[in-house]
Amino acid sequence: xxxxxxxxxxxxxxxxxxxxxxxxxxxxxxxxxxxxxxxxxxxxxxxxxxxxxxxxxxxxxxxxxxxxxxxxxxxxxxxxxxxxxxxxxxxxxxxxxxxxxxxxxxxxxxxxxxxxxxxxxxxxxxxxxxxxxxxxxxxxxxxxxxxxxxxxxxxxxxxxxxxxxxxxxxxxxxxxxxxxxxxxxxxxxxxxxxxxxxxxxxxxxxxxxxxxxx
Amino acid sequence: xxxxxxxxxxxxxxxxxxxxxxxxxxxxxxxxxxxxxxxxxxxxxxxxxxxxxxxxxxxxxxxxxxxxxxxxxxxxxxxxxxxxxxxxxxxxxxxxxxxxxxxxxxxxxxxxxxxxxxxxxxxxxxxxxxxxxxxxxxxxxxxxxxxxxxxxxxxxxxxxxxxxxxxxxxxxxxxxxxxxxxxxxxxxxxxxxxxxxxxxxxxxxxxxxxxxxxxxxxxxxxxxxxxxxxxxxxxxxxxxxxxxxxxxxxxx
Ligand SMILES: Nc1ncnc2c1ncn2[C@@H]1O[C@H](COP(=O)(O)OP(=O)(O)OP(=O)(O)O)[C@@H](O)[C@H]1O
Ligand SMILES: [Mg+2]
Numbered sequence: 001x002x003x004x005x006x007x008x009x010x011x012x013x014x015x016x017x018x019x020x021x022x023x024x025x026x027x028x029x030x031x032x033x034x035x036x037x038x039x040x041x042x043x044x045x046x047x048x049x050x051x052x053x054x055x056x057x058x059x060x061x062x063x064x065x066x067x068x069x070x071x072x073x074x075x076x077x078x079x080x081x082x083x084x085x086x087x088x089x090x091x092x093x094x095x096x097x098x099x100x101x102x103x104x105x106x107x108x109x110x111x112x113x114x115x116x117x118x119x120x121x122x123x124x125x126x127x128x129x130x131x132x133x134x135x136x137x138x139x140x141x142x143x144x145x146x147x148x149x150x151x152x153x154x155x156x157x158x159x160x161x162x163x164x165x166x167x168x169x170x171x172x173x174x175x176x177x178x179x180x181x182x183x184x185x186x187x188x189x190x191x192x193x194x195x196x197x198x199x200x201x202x203x204x205x206x207x208x209x210x211x212x213x214x
Numbered sequence: 215x216x217x218x219x220x221x222x223x224x225x226x227x228x229x230x231x232x233x234x235x236x237x238x239x240x241x242x243x244x245x246x247x248x249x250x251x252x253x254x255x256x257x258x259x260x261x262x263x264x265x266x267x268x269x270x271x272x273x274x275x276x277x278x279x280x281x282x283x284x285x286x287x288x289x290x291x292x293x294x295x296x297x298x299x300x301x302x303x304x305x306x307x308x309x310x311x312x313x314x315x316x317x318x319x320x321x322x323x324x325x326x327x328x329x330x331x332x333x334x335x336x337x338x339x340x341x342x343x344x345x346x347x348x349x350x351x352x353x354x355x356x357x358x359x360x361x362x363x364x365x366x367x368x369x370x371x372x373x374x375x376x377x378x379x380x381x382x383x384x385x386x387x388x389x390x391x392x393x394x395x396x397x398x399x400x401x402x403x404x405x406x407x408x409x410x411x412x413x414x415x416x417x418x419x420x421x422x423x424x425x426x427x428x429x430x431x432x433x434x435x436x437x438x439x440x441x442x443x444x445x446x447x448x449x450x451x452x453x454x455x456x457x458x459x460x461x462x463x464x465x466x
Contacts, residue, residue: 117307117366120262121321121373122296131320135311212353 004187007174011184014170015191021084021156021166025091026149032092033099038129040104051100058097064158066090071162087159087166095152102144106137139210146203150196167191215240215408216261216377221270223256230256231432234270238410240376243403245419245440246412248429249455254412257429258379261410262301263292274298275376297325300370304382306362308354314341314365315350318372325373333372340368344398360391364398371402378402380411416459420444428452 004011039051058066070093071086081089110133118128160169171184218236222229230253238244246254259265261272263279266288271280277294308317318340319333328336341347344364346357354362363383370378380399384392396418403409403422413419419426419440426443428435428451436448447453 111307113303113305113307114309116264117301117303117309118321120264120296120299120301121369122293122325123321124293127324131324132309136309139311 001183003174003178003180004183007184010174011167011170011187011191014165014167014188015195017084017164017166018153018156018168018192019195021087021091021159021164022149022153024088025095025156026152028088028092029095029099029152030145032096034103036096036100037103037107040100041107042125055097055100058094059101063090063094063155064161066094067159067162083159083162083164086162087156087164091152091156091159094155095148098148099145102141102148103137106141107133109140110136139207142203142207142210146200146207149203150199153195153199154192215242215275216410217273218261219271221257221260221267221272223253223260223265223267229432231429232269234434236427236434238377238408240408241406242424243409243411243422244425244427245423246410246427246429247414247416247419247455248435249458252429253432254429255381258301258381258410258412261295262299262379263296264301297373298376300373300375300378302363302366302370302378302380302383304385306354306359306366306386308362308366308369310354313351313353314346314357314368317354317365318369321369322372337368337372340371341365343371343401344368345394358391359387360394363387363395367395367398367402377408377410380409380413382412382414384413384415414459416444428455430455 036051036054039047040055043051067086067090070090071081071083074081074086114132114136115128118132119125123131156166157168160166160172163169165173167188171188174184175181216236216238218234221234221236222232224230234257246257248254256265260267261274267281269281271278272295273279274295275298277291277298279288279291279295283291308314309320312320315334315337318337319328319330322328322333322336323330338347338350341350344367346361346364346368349357349361349365354365357365367378367383383399384395387395392415396415399409399411399418400422411418411423423440425437426440427437428443428447428449430451435451436443438448442448443452444456447456
């Protein structure tokens with residue numbers, strides 16, 4: 001226990017990286033996921049199938065393999081990335097494929113009549129998307145997005161394999177130093193849990209706010 | 215005001231209509247009737263660019279669309295036509311994430327770049343006109359069907375259209391709620407609005423319409439004043455249609 005308090009600062013730094021990776025990957029994941037979803041729904045034949053292939057490949061391969069390809073594989077093509085950058089990129093890409101499916105489902109759940117009403121009022125297709133379809137889709141998407149986000153928080157532990165000193169690797173380094181495992185693992189388990197609970201409550205609040213009209 | 219020439223529309227192998235000619239004068243109220251599946255909705259939707267005709271031409275006010283134009287000219291024409299026509303749907307299609315007033319002011323602020331204050335002023339007067347100013351801050355889910363449809367009418371009017379298109383505006387409503395919507399439409403009619411109305415409300419058609427158009431089997435079978443149409447229908451199809459209506463009163 002004492003060991004944990006002594007090294008708490010170090011663990012906190014690990015937690016900071018875990019959070020940083022989660023938030024950055026989620027941000028770019030949302031962005032790419034939204035583009036992929038719209039590409040799948042509104043693109044021409046080529047764009048649609050490109051997006052579909054992207055989602056299929058990412059979802060059909062293990063995330064660890066994706067991390068390895070980005071970090072250890074890309075240098076063969078002359079692209080060498082720092083561990084943190086590799087973590088951002090691989091997790092953003094991974095998460096975007098799952099998020100794009102969430103978005104696609106949410107967008108499809110908004111009835112066609114909504115789009116038609118907006119178009120008939122003279123809105124452009126893009127304005128219709130932004131003002132009418134996406135706000136309604138967001139409400140549908142928030143609960144699954146929340147789950148993805150919390151899942152992401154935990155999946156960041158995988159990037160410890162490419163020497164990003166996030167929470168899990170912080171604990172592993174301490175364990176290697178002191179030759180005791182349990183207190184450190186319990187400590188980081190608690191820290192993961194606290195972060196999850198914290199984000200769940202934020203998401204719950206957002207959900208309530210978005211559904212006030214219903 | 216509206217001039218439709220040789221309009222044709224198919225969905226794959228299904229020819230919905232062909233060679234439709236239609237002329238509607240400013241201020242005229244035309245009621246479009248016909249059996250289910252005869253293409254009334256499709257025709258109305260073509261007039262608003264929600265459906266793309268395969269052939270023919272449409273002129274609304276000073277906007278012209280015709281099937282032989284290139285893609286970008288068509289797009290521009292549809293955009294122009296939409297600014298001149300307002301559409302009211304059977305299922306209201308209010309935006310559920312906006313209040314009644316927000317529904318009404320959205321398009322004027324975005325499409326016509328009105329200032330918020332200006333749009334609110336017009337929006338409130340339109341809600342007052344349909345009798346719902348006191349509901350301006352309610353979300354659609356808290357309004358009855360009749361109230362929702364009246365907000366939808368106000369929303370369409372907010373774009374100051376020259377023509378209003380109604381596709382069975384009361385068909386989704388309980389009978390006791392149809393009256394409030396019909397009376398708003400009657401008021402619009404007396405104010406000189408040009409209207410095309412698809413409806414099964416024959417009483418409304420008789421009282422308000424200047425002209426009845428009867429569509430069946432992909433064609434305009436006959437048209438005339440309500441008196442002509444209801445009292446002396448010219449075609450056997452129209453007679454059959456009216457008999458069926460009479461035998462199932464009040465069904466929508
Ligand atoms: N998007 C579509 N794709 C394929 N077929 C369609 C589509 N929309 C309409 N149709 C078909 O076109 C025909 C005309 O439909 P439309 O909705 O215009 O008829 P309607 O006269 O409005 O009928 P109702 O009184 O039932 O509303 C019908 O046979 C319908 O099944
Ligand atoms: Mg119809």
